[in-house]
Amino acid sequence: MPSSPKIYVAGHRGMVGSAIVRTLQRQGHENIVTRTHAELDLTEQAAVRAFFEQERPDQVYLAAAKVGGIYANNTYPAEFIYQNLMMEANIIEAAFRNGVKNLLFLGSSCIYPKLADQPMREDALLTGTLEATNEPYALAKIAGIKLCESYNRQYHVSHGIDYRSVMPTNLYGPGDNYHPENSHVIPALIRRFHEAKVNRSPRVYIWGTGTPKREFLFVDDMALASVHVMALDKATYDQHTQPMLSHINVGYGSDITIRELAETIGKTVGYEGTIEFDSSKPDGAPRKLMDSARLNALGWHAKVELATGLASAYQDFLKNESART
Template sequence: MPSDLNQKIYVAGHRGMVGSAIVRNLQAKGYTNTVTRTHAQMDLTDQAAVKAFFEQEKPDQVYLAAAKVGGIYANNTFPAEFIYDNLMVQNNVIHQAFLNGVKKLLFLGSSCIYPRQAPQPMSEDALLTGKLEPTNEPYAIAKIAGIKMCESYNRQYGQSHGVDYRSVMPTNLYGPGDNYHPENSHVIPALIRRFHEAKVSNAPEVVIWGTGTPKREFLYVDDMAAASIFVMQLDKTAYDAQTEPMQSHINVGFGSDVTIAELAASVAKATGYEGKISFDTSKPDGAPRKWMDSGRLNHLGWGPKVQLQQGLKVAYEEFLQEGVRS
């Protein structure tokens, strides 16, 4: 644990699910000088605004959790915005961090950086070994560029300026701050809403798309935040020993996955729905499996604490307070 809990830490994207969890975890660890800006206060795609912020605030560390995100529909409909906005945010924040003397920066990526046919579990070495999933390729390309930007600054300025920029690649996340919108939410918040509404309406059955056999990995967002802080605080020698030369990224996963059928049963239990769960096998399944190899991070001493059923319970409680209104 660093001795200076007063160091100034800028969390970009603090209103998002991951960014808000990072702020919560930093505060829980006793950090007292967290700096944030809303989108209305600073547009991260605006180079001049980001430059002015860094010159004024001079943070000691940066967590770059800000990103334009969305589901398949959004990625397919607005590919130009997804690649432009994310590239601009990354370029502005990482470069201004360097220009203003920030030695430690953590960039948050996504498991979609890996090829669609990557061997399971997906290891860090799979990056750039095959074709990406076409539906979110612009977003993935932007995230890959962010990883390579961190690596490039380390390579050029690590020795001379002490730059140490790292990247974490999370698996599917859920928990407080999630998006429960009925049309563009991810699988867990979508299932929470569906099972809740079925319970309220006494629906006898909830039908899930596909066969229920594909497997997915899920990580509670506060575990992700704890992992981010853990990676940021790691001794450089220990971190470098678990990554490739000049490589900045490391996977963060739960370590095991569940079938969609198992997930649906767990969400039904968390929401108290007692009706029938069936599967429409005429609908597509998607990829049979998406599972991250988190062995390197586990070897460094980090592991998740929140089990799926426990996390789903907390997520549903938050949905009852917030999501049901959206």
């Protein structure tokens, strides 16, 4: 590997991809290659192959994905499975064809069964039924893991291929999607509380009982984890993985109830009204917590506390709102 590798970050405009670019730049990497969707449609195989033949990167961070919350996953299942399958298959194959030996694939905690034991360990993969609402997206991400594993199994000895996968818990932070229908829980609640504050609404209603627990990781911590895993020498990495269990969880290490989350976001935004929970609406899974012991053993731990991360996320939301008006 060159001392200053040429690095392609797929999905550099997304929340995770942009954080990876920021992290690489802070660490002194200058030879970073990016393409917007207008410049390169990653679902088009011929275009992706031509790009790799031209650029010949040394490393690839595969952060490009079609993502969204429960509503988006349930409304557009065909788009979620097709686009994610095509992007990861095209990039991984083109990377191999053009001599890329180091690639990091970013997945999602939704790869694990709906009723997986908590905290969720890497070996829970494919041991049960997936959550129905995001099953197409989860299957695409599982396929990405298996693509990396399969290229490693077939081509590590002959070509030195070392393709790795990291599975983040729920992410939030700068660059998030604050769409009122298609966003995840933290950006959705930031928008809801902000609008309630601006409109002086006396109360904010939230689906469910507020008792389910969720884990949240600041996106810059995720980027640091990604760069950390990419930089590990193979012997060290292999000590904490197995040939058929090559992915690694990336989590904060603890979870919080939705009620506590809502109260923290309300305080961050400065909303002074009442928070009410509609128990007639579904709660979803009672708990989703990742077991990140393997990554912790490899020398990485989350650093950004939730209150600090939420303050940064809210400032990002305000900046985006100001730019739109």
